[in-house]
Amino acid sequence: xxxxxxxxxxxxxxxxxxxxxxxxxxxxxxxxxxxxxxxxxxxxxxxxxxxxxxxxxxxxxxxxxxxxxxxxxxxxxxxxxxxxxxxxxxxxxxxxxxxxxxxxxxxxxxxxxxxxxxxxxxxxxxxxxxxxxxxxxxxxxxxxxxxxxxxxxxxxxxxxxxxxxxxxxxxxxxxx
Amino acid sequence: xxxxxxxxxxxxxxxxxxxxxxxxxxxxxxxxxxxxxxxxxxxxxxxxxxxxxxxxxxxxxxxxxxxxxxxxx
Numbered sequence: 001x002x003x004x005x006x007x008x009x010x011x012x013x014x015x016x017x018x019x020x021x022x023x024x025x026x027x028x029x030x031x032x033x034x035x036x037x038x039x040x041x042x043x044x045x046x047x048x049x050x051x052x053x054x055x056x057x058x059x060x061x062x063x064x065x066x067x068x069x070x071x072x073x074x075x076x077x078x079x080x081x082x083x084x085x086x087x088x089x090x091x092x093x094x095x096x097x098x099x100x101x102x103x104x105x106x107x108x109x110x111x112x113x114x115x116x117x118x119x120x121x122x123x124x125x126x127x128x129x130x131x132x133x134x135x136x137x138x139x140x141x142x143x144x145x146x147x148x149x150x151x152x153x154x155x156x157x158x159x160x161x162x163x164x165x166x167x168x169x170x171x172x173x174x175x176x
Numbered sequence: 177x178x179x180x181x182x183x184x185x186x187x188x189x190x191x192x193x194x195x196x197x198x199x200x201x202x203x204x205x206x207x208x209x210x211x212x213x214x215x216x217x218x219x220x221x222x223x224x225x226x227x228x229x230x231x232x233x234x235x236x237x238x239x240x241x242x243x244x245x246x247x248x249x
Contacts, residue, residue, distance in 0.1 A: 012234065
């Protein structure tokens, strides 16, 4: 996890949850830049997500990512690959992020289950993080104090629940 | 990563969404929004759910929170 790129690309499912988190700016300390595809930006209309993303774009912590025809073609190829696999379908916004992650080495930030499992099921060489992995990384770098408290805070503030296996993994980390 | 683990993951997420949802609130919604939330509860797919509702993903997420449906990944 710690060897990941210093650049990331975020999809809507990640941003709408993450923007509600009171320690959301910790993301800006983990990455030099977070790209936001135009197709993702079109899906954000309400605060806090749109306000936070606009602020981050203004401060250059985020950058707008414009899809090219080649990237869109790759995204549609990934969507087709996901069909017929034991995998939740990957929708276009997540597929764009995966395609960009593959092409440019960005860490893909998503809460889409299909995109999360895609590297393993489809054999893609791309790093995919959910809020869980972002918070774990922040804890490893000393940006948050208690991993368990932070995960709980995130659950409460965003109405986002982590899986039992993730909690077991987190408990294992804090005990070791 | 086996298909069993993915299926187990999906089932756990679906169960949490079903259990935590405010069904009284959901049942009172207009048909389009109700159908979209039920789709989301079953699949966790916010993008398609937002399309069913005729909303952006951000707008649908607000509805999800009002209906007390957790996102689970």
